[in-house]
Amino acid sequence: MNNPKTSDPVPDRTHPYVGLWITADGYIRHNLLPNGRYDEARGARESAYRGRCEVRGNHIDYWDDTGFTADGEFRDGILYHAGMVLYRGSKVPR
Structure with a gap:
């Protein structure tokens, strides 16, 4: 999502x-934005x-x-992050 030659998104x-x-x-909601930023919500916050x-590739780094x-x-359409398992917004298991 970033330009490999610069740090500019x-x-x-x-x-x-x-x-x-x-x-x-x-409870946890990660919004991965197209400009190389993310916004994480937790509960009502x-x-x-x-x-x-x-x-x-299939690896993501957060700063x-x-x-x-x-x-x-x-992996297989699921995001594994810091002990959490996150699903695509439209594919959350119910």
Whole structure:
């Protein structure tokens, strides 16, 4: 989702991982934005965490605006991140 030659985000509205990812209980919601940023909501707290993200293959790295870093992996249409399992917004198991 970023330009490999610079750290400037490159909009990519067609990237397969752009969009909303949600835990099965709906408590954690990651919105991966096409400009290389993310916005995470937790429960009733919208925008609990925001920052930059970069996808390389099936791996994602997060750099929160507060300095926190994390990573995750996409496998079989599911995002595994920091012990959490997130599903595409439209494919959350009920």
